[in-house]
Amino acid sequence: MKKSFLIPLTIAIVSTTACSAFRPSTQAVNVTCTPDSSVLTVNGQRYKSPTQIEVPRNRDLSIQCNKKGYHPAQRTIGHHFNGTGALDAAGTLLLLLPGIGLFTPGAWSLDQTDVHVQLFEEQ
Secondary structure, eight states, rough: OHHHHHHHHHHHHHHHHHHHGGOOOOEEEEEEESSSSOOOEEEEEOOOEEEEEEEEEEEOOOEEOOOOTTTEEEEEEOOOOHHHHHHHHHHHOSSSGGGGGGGGGGGGEEEEEEEEEEEOOOO
């Protein structure tokens, strides 16, 4: 091969390989519990409501809200294979290098990034 052909080929391979590997491993999530002053727990850590936190994008998110005199509430936010991961999967059919991105958190996204949990009074 000529050297002039290798440079564009190398650029093409590098720019289309493992795009998911370059995405952040965390994702911002906004969580609110109503009524105010509820105790908010996300993945075992306590926060004040409302809050915005960075959580791993390749794991489910567990949210609990509690307040005296109210029924406790729990929500689980799942995660899914995102478009960047799909592109890496398709690229793997042509070249093996994009497959690296499939093993990184960047190939996933949370199902929901704005979460509101409503507590209801005990009777």
